Structure formats: C-alpha cells, structure tokens
Amino acid sequence: MKNLQPLIYVLLLSVLCLAEARIRHYRWEVKYEFKSPDCYRKLVITINGRSPGPTIRAQQGDTVIVDLKNSLLTENVAIHWHGIRQIGSPWADGTEGVSQCPILPGDTFRYMFVVDRVKNTKSVILLTTSLFSEFVDFYASMFLFEFVIINAGTYLYHAHYGMQREAGLYGSIRVALPTGEAEPFSYDYDRSIILNDWYHKSTYEQAAGLSSIPFVWVGDPQSLLIQGRGRFNCSTPGIATGFCNATNPECSPYVFTVVPGKTYRLRIGSLTALAALSFEIEGHNMTVVEADGHYVEPFVVNNLFIYSGETYSVLITANQDPSRNYWTVTKMVSRNNTTPNGLAIFNYYPNHPTKSPPTVPPSGPFWNDIEARVNQSLAIKSHPNYIHPVPQTSDRVIILLNTQNRINGSVKWSINNVSFTLPHTPYLVSLKENLLHTFEQAPPPDVINGYDNYDINAVAPNVNATSSNSLYRLKFNTTVDIILQNANTLNVNNSETHPWHLHGHDFWVVGYGRGKFNVSEDPKRYNLVNPIMKNTVPVHPYGWTALRFIADNPGVWAFHCHIESHFFMGMGAVFEEGIDKVANLPSSIMGCGDSKRFVKP
Numbered sequence: 314m315k316n317l318q319p320l321i322y323v324l325l326l327s328v329l330c331l332a333e334a335r336i337r338h339y340r341w342e343v344k345y346e347f348k349s350p351d352c353y354r355k356l357v358i359t360i361n362g363r364s365p366g367p368t369i370r371a372q373q374g375d376t377v378i379v380d381l382k383n384s385l386l387t388e389n390v391a392i393h394w395h396g397i398r399q400i401g402s403p404w405a406d407g408t409e410g411v412s413q414c415p416i417l418p419g420d421t422f423r424y425m426f427v428v429d430r431v432k433n434t435k436s437v438i439l440l441t442t443s444l445f446s447e448f449v450d451f452y453a454s455m456f457l458f459e460f461v462i463i464n465a466g467t468y469l470y471h472a473h474y475g476m477q478r479e480a481g482l483y484g485s486i487r488v489a490l491p492t493g494e495a496e497p498f499s500y501d502y503d504r505s506i507i508l509n510d511w512y513h514k515s516t517y518e519q520a521a522g523l524s525s526i527p528f529v530w531v532g533d534p535q536s537l538l539i540q541g542r543g544r545f546n547c548s549t550p551g552i553a554t555g556f557c558n559a560t561n562p563e564c565s566p567y568v569f570t571v572v573p574g575k576t577y578r579l580r581i582g583s584l585t586a587l588a589a590l591s592f593e594i595e596g597h598n599m600t601v602v603e604a605d606g607h608y609v610e611p612f613v614v615n616n617l618f619i620y621s622g623e624t625y626s627v628l629i630t631a632n633q634d635p636s637r638n639y640w641t642v643t644k645m646v647s648r649n650n651t652t653p654n655g656l657a658i659f660n661y662y663p664n665h666p667t668k669s670p671p672t673v674p675p676s677g678p679f680w681n682d683i684e685a686r687v688n689q690s691l692a693i694k695s696h697p698n699y700i701h702p703v704p705q706t707s708d709r710v711i712i713l714l715n716t717q718n719r720i721n722g723s724v725k726w727s728i729n730n731v732s733f734t735l736p737h738t739p740y741l742v743s744l745k746e747n748l749l750h751t752f753e754q755a756p757p758p759d760v761i762n763g764y765d766n767y768d769i770n771a772v773a774p775n776v777n778a779t780s781s782n783s784l785y786r787l788k789f790n791t792t793v794d795i796i797l798q799n800a801n802t803l804n805v806n807n808s809e810t811h812p813w814h815l816h817g818h819d820f821w822v823v824g825y826g827r828g829k830f831n832v833s834e835d836p837k838r839y840n841l842v843n844p845i846m847k848n849t850v851p852v853h854p855y856g857w858t859a860l861r862f863i864a865d866n867p868g869v870w871a872f873h874c875h876i877e878s879h880f881f882m883g884m885g886a887v888f889e890e891g892i893d894k895v896a897n898l899p900s901s902i903m904g905c906g907d908s909k910r911f912v913k914p
C-alpha cells in the first residue's frame with residue numbers, strides 16, 4: 314500500500330489545483346528562548362525563533378498544513394487556529410481536551426485544514442477510502458463535507474493548552490480573496506499587528522497561584538506589547554541586575570512606516586491574557602472596515618476598543634503633517650490598573666523611524682468609560698452588500714449567567730453556577746467513539762435555577778458553585794441563541810468585561826443590553842436586519858450580549874472567555890453537534906486518557 318502514496322499525493326494535488334487552491338506548507342519548531350520583548354528578560358515560547366510567530370498567508374480555498382515540532386523539552390503544546398471554522402476537519406481545531414490530546418515534547422504534529430470552500434469531489438472519496446495512510450484518510454474524510462465559505466479576512470493562531478498562550482505562542486493568519494475579486498474598500502498597503510499584554514511571571518507560577526488556597530490573582534500585566542514589543546521601566550525598584558536592559562534592541566518600539574498621502578489597511582488583532590484595550594494613532598482617524606473576517610458598514614473612530622480574540626481592519630490615510638512622527642498608543646481599559654500604556658511610532662517617511670514625536674502621547678480614554686465601549690459594540694453592523702441573512706427565529710435559547718464563585722475555598726468563574734473543567738480524554742474522541750464514561754453526562758442547565766429572581770447587581774447570596782466537564786449537545790442544523798448575562802463579581806459594585814470566543818462558527822451578534830436580560834421583551838429588539846457576524850464578542854459590565862448561530866458544523870466546539878486566567882478558572886462551555894457526521898478521526902489526535910486504546914501500533 315505504502316508505494317501508492319506518492320501517486321495519490323500527485324492525484325490529490327492535481328484535484329486541488331483544478332479547484333485553483335494551493336497548499337501552504339509551514340514547518341514550525343516551537344521552543345523556549347530567553348527574550349526581552351519589554352526589555353525584561355524571561356522565557357518566551359517562540360516559533361522558528363520568533364514571537365509573535367510567522368504570519369500565515371493564504372488565499373480562500375487554500376489548504377494550510379503546519380508541521381509543528383514540539384521542542385519545548387518539558388512541556389506539551391497545542392495550537393488553535395482562531396476564526397478558522399474547520400468545516401470537515403474538527404480534529405484540526407487545536408483545542409487540547411476538546412479536539413485533541415496535547416502534543417508531547419519531541420513529537421511533530423501535522424495540522425491540516427482548508428481556509429475556504431473546496432468543491433466537493435466525490436470521485437476522490439471513491440479512490441481513497443480503500444487506502445490506509447493517515448494522509449489519505451484525512452483527505453477522504455475532508456471531502457465528505459460541503460465546505461462553506463469563510464470570508465477572506467484577518468484571523469489569529471495561538472496556543473490552546475493550559476495558560477501557554479501568554480508565554481508568547483501566537484501569530485496572525487491573513488486570508489486573501491480569490492484572484493480577481495475585490496474588497497468593498499481600497500487601500501495602498503496592507504499591514505498586520507497583534508496587541509498583547511505581558512507578564513513577567515511564568516505561566517506555571519500564575520496557574521499555580523490561581524489554583525491555590527489562598528487564591529493568588531495574576532494581577533495587572535507588567536506591560537503592553539504592540540507586535541511583540543513593549544517597554545517596562547527597568548528602574549522599577551526590586552528588579553534584579555541583569556534582567557532588564559532598556560537599550561536591548563528587542564524592546565525598541567515597533568515602527569509603522571507610512572508614505573505621505575497613502576492609505577493603509579491595518580489589521581489589528583488582540584491576544585491579551587487579561588486586558589481589554591484601546592488603540593489609537595495620534596492625530597489620525599481610523600475607518601473600521603472588517604471585524605473577525607466580516608466586512609462592516611464602515612465607521613470612523615479616533616480610538617478603537619479591542620478585546621482579546623478579536624480582529625479588526627482599519628483604514629488609515631497618512632494625511633497629517635509629514636515633517637514629524639506620531640505616537641501609536643494602546644491602553645488597558647475596563648479595569649482599574651497599573652499597566653503603563655504601550656507605545657509604537659507612526660513614522661512618516663523619510664523621517665528617521667526612531668525619531669520621537671514632538672508631542673506627549675495621547676492619554677487615551679478613561680478605563681471606566683463603559684458607555685464609549687458599548688457604543689462601539691453597537692456601531693458594528695454588517696456591510697450592506699455582505700449581509701448573511703440571519704434566521705428570524707431560533708430553536709433553542711441558552712442563557713449563560715457569568716458569575717464569580719467559590720469552590721472549596723478557591724475562586725472560580727462559573728456559567729450557571731457550573732465551573733468548567735476540561736476532561737482528560739478529548740470530547741471529540743469520547744463522543745465519536747462512545748467513551749461516554751470519560752466525562753459527566755448530565756448536561757449543564759440552559760438557564761440557571763432561579764434566574765428570574767437572580768440579582769445581577771449584587772454579590773450572590775450563595776456564591777458556591779460546582780465544577781463539571783459536562784457539555785451542551787445541540788441538535789444538528791438547529792438555530793441556537795446564546796445570551797451571555799454578566800453579573801456582579803465576589804466584590805461589591807464590581808462587574809468585569811468578558812470577551813467570549815466560539816470555535817467552529819461565526820455567530821450573528823443580535824443584541825447588547827444593559828442590566829438583566831428580559832426573556833420576553835429584549836428579543837423583540839434584536840437586530841435581525843444587518844447584524845455583524847463575529848467569532849469573539851464582549852459582554853460588558855452588568856450587561857448582556859445575545860448571539861445566534863446555526864449548529865451546522867459537525868464536531869465539538871469550545872465556547873469560552875478569552876481571558877486566559879478566566880478560562881483557566883472555569884469560564885467556558887462546550888457544544889457538540891452532528892458528531893455522527895464526523896468522519897474517521899486521525900489517530901494523531903489521540904494518545905491521552907481513554908483515547909490511548911485507538912492509537913494504531
């Protein structure tokens with residue numbers, strides 16, 4: 314059989330070429346290196362020596378292959394392709410505990426997925442299903458599904474194992490339109506940046522603190538990074554000598570060079586561990602044109618609010634005094650904090666790139682100006698020419714009450730008083746292979762008992778919760794509404810912002826509201842005309858956010874707060890749909906828990 318592989322490979326390649334799709338093949342080595350992204354030296358997870366890692370550039374319909382070598386030596390890894398829906402390849406989602414076992418040190422794992430529709434080619438299935446290499450299995454199964462279009466746009470990738478993302482394992486995915494198709498806006502140049510926050514403590518120390526009694530909170534990040542570069546004040550008392558070097562070129566500010574008069578598309582992603590951010594370029598307006606891979610009805614901002622897991626494209630025209638440079642500022646908002654603003658230089662060519670602007674950097678919006686942030690959320694609508702019609706009714710409504718709780722003295726986050734934990738055997742394997750003893754079978758509630766009387770403005774009278782690894786099972790092809798309801802935390806007069814991210818889908822954002830969601834009244838005010846589709850959305854303090862999606866992607870999908878420590882503390886849920894339609898699983902995702910029994914010798 315083995316000698317047929319090259320032939321099959323050529324055959325598949327030619328089929329893919331017929332569909333005008335290419336294979337984008339990346340070989341990545343992931344390891345720890347000492348780096349100083351904010352001048353402070355610490356262990357950073359790099360991809361091929363870099364953090365942020367290489368940008369994946371693809372065109373709609375391309376197949377992306379990433380051969381990931383885990384050279385972390387003493388640590389597992391998994392990478393999630395954030396915003397890629399993995400239609401027909403749910404095992405490539407990269408979510409440890411949900412879609413795969415962690416990748417062991419020394420192992421190489423192949424991620425393979427398509428970034429758009431590939432025309433279904435039934436003959437390929439016939440040719441390949443009788444053969445037994447993992448590669449062929451993959452393609453055979455992939456072609457069983459009709460691939461739904463994922464828009465060209467801006468996506469992200471990052472670690473999805475423990476709290477590993479904040480150690481620096483992240484990057485951008487840029488998907489271009491097919492040749493000959495045009496976007497509904499024009500620009501001269503295209504650039505990408507990722508915003509991040511940065512801690513000096515290791516992920517291990519943070520994770521241990523969050524799970525210990527007494528609870529140790531991670532605190533505010535030490536700095537904010539713009540495209541992997543920030544600045545910590547090396548004169549801060551208590552910094553050991555040799556750990557902080559303000560002249561290290563690794564922490565020289567990021568420079569965004571522009572030619573006067575030209576228009577730039579700037580793709581901005583946030584992968585913060587904690588911070589909600591504002592982003593602005595001194596003296597320049599930004600026109601928002603894309604959100605999470607969808608075109609928006611353009612609107613102008615001085616200042617863009619962006620939450621962890623979101624991406625936006627903005628257009629900026631270099632139309633100010635070209636004799637000087639300008640500040641680019643990112644600021645932590647939504648919680649009172651001690652984190653200094655992140656700075657980069659908006660450099661007008663031919664001024665020297667590192668020439669400091671002659672002005673004081675803008676101080677940004679107040680951290681507690683919730684109204685400004687809600688207003689931006691409300692301003693994001695679908696571009697009129699790119700509306701995906703939203704189903705006018707839903708089959709099921711799930712209200713997810715977000716609360717902070719205690720379990721046996723530990724602080725947790727819970728949904729409907731259930732704090733989520735990941736199972737040891739990935740759900741995808743458990744459900745597909747009927748290993749139902751590997752997780753708790755009683756599903757979490759669609760609405761919390763006593764929801765009608767729950768006071769979201771006060772600390773709950775009983776803050777105790779339970780933890781569980783149970784999941785929601787959705788009927789295939791049904792329309793589901795999710796209401797994210799925010800509430801008071803364990804502290805009086807405090808409610809936080811949570812950016813929620815759904816794997817495997819884009820959802821329509823049908824409504825935001827203040828206070829408590831009214832089940833009979835609020836749905837009447839949903840935007841069912843031109844709602845934006847997104848994969849990540851904030852729920853604002855003491856507010857609610859309503860989403861609608863169609864459970865049409867066979868697989869098992871995480872839905873969770875994108876704040877690293879919040880998900881770690883249980884702020885998540887998992888949805889299963891159409892598991893019977895998932896093709897044979899590749900054995901490469903197995904090998905942990907009860908999935909060991911399926912690993913081929």
Ligand SMILES: [Cu+2]
Nearest residue numbers: 811874876879
């Ligand atoms: Cu959260």
